[in-house]
Amino acid sequence: MTDGSRDDLAARRGVERKVYSPAEDSGLLADAIAERGRGRLLEVGTGSGWVAERATAADAVTEVVASDRSPHACRAARERVTTGGGAGSGPSFGVVRADMVAPFADSVFDTVAFNPPYLPTDPENEWDDWMERALSGGESGRELIEPFVESVGRILAPDGVVLLLVSSLAGYDAVLEYAAGCGFDTDDPVVVEESYPFETLSVVALTPLSGKSDN
Amino acid sequence: MKESLMDILCDPLDKSDLDLEVDERDGDEIIEGRLIGSVTGEVYPIEDGIPNLLPPDMRDDE
Numbered sequence: 001m002t003d004g005s006r007d008d009l010a011a012r013r014g015v016e017r018k019v020y021s022p023a024e025d026s027g028l029l030a031d032a033i034a035e036r037g038r039g040r041l042l043e044v045g046t047g048s049g050w051v052a053e054r055a056t057a058a059d060a061v062t063e064v065v066a067s068d069r070s071p072h073a074c075r076a077a078r079e080r081v082t083t084g085g086g087a088g089s090g091p092s093f094g095v096v097r098a099d100m101v102a103p104f105a106d107s108v109f110d111t112v113a114f115n116p117p118y119l120p121t122d123p124e125n126e127w128d129d130w131m132e133r134a135l136s137g138g139e140s141g142r143e144l145i146e147p148f149v150e151s152v153g154r155i156l157a158p159d160g161v162v163l164l165l166v167s168s169l170a171g172y173d174a175v176l177e178y179a180a181g182c183g184f185d186t187d188d189p190v191v192v193e194e195s196y197p198f199e200t201l202s203v204v205a206l207t208p209l210s211g212k213s214d215n
Numbered sequence: 216m217k218e219s220l221m222d223i224l225c226d227p228l229d230k231s232d233l234d235l236e237v238d239e240r241d242g243d244e245i246i247e248g249r250l251i252g253s254v255t256g257e258v259y260p261i262e263d264g265i266p267n268l269l270p271p272d273m274r275d276d277e
Binding site: 040065069071074075078081082092094095096097098099102103104105106108109 | 216217219220222223224225226227230259263264265266267268269270273
């Protein structure tokens with residue numbers, strides 16, 4: 001596809017070419033972590049590592065792990081670990097290159113945070129570089145959200161919480177319905193929410209329904 | 216990566232334990248080395264303090 005569509009997509013979020021720079025959605029996820037994050041926290045798809053670094057300052061968070069599939073993102077996040085003001089003090093902060101939650105052990109995280117790539121994109125406009133992967137949620141906008149919601153329960157402690165950023169562009173109701181189908185309590189889940197001209201961004205807290213009946 | 220991370224990592228292929236081999240250390244940080252699947256034998260490199268735990272078929276992406 002032409003460079004035009006690539007630039008359009010990047011321009012929509014004002015991003016650099018390889019690693020997603022912190023934007024409104026990042027700030028919202030960091031706010032939600034400050035409010036609800038606790039214990040050992042994993043940020044999936046950390047990008048520049050900005051949200052993960054902010055998470056190390058959250059009162060109830062004791063350990064932060066940041067993961068990303070992109071080598072560029074991992075290096076950017078690792079730079080924050082080694083040069084960050086809190087290096088040596090505060091919660092431990094580590095970076096792991098990973099595909100979603102695949103290399104993490106069962107039930108080890110109290111909090112899992114994710115700002116997924118969610119922009120719905122035309123399948124014919126695929127250019128397959130790191131920035132596209134940081135932004136595109138496929139045709140529905142939910143191509144990464146759904147496998148995440150399906151697999152995250154395994155690594156979550158029984159009383160753990162998932163903090164998921166959901167854009168109206170990816171379909172808020174469709175995401176919440178999917179999460180409910182994967183065994184999460186989705187009653188009154190909104191932690192923080194902001195409306196913008198073209199989308200509403202919400203961070204929802206999803207908790208496992210284990211032990212409760214479906215109704 | 217800190218050695219304590221071993222408690223929460225597993226082989227992405229089958230969720231079995233990983234063994235750690237260290238080439239270079241800086242205090243409690245492991246800078247260079249590898250993680251090895253205790254069942255699969257798959258080798259996952261640790262470079263510049265970052266363990267690469269992508270499954271082998273995704274690992275060559277740069």
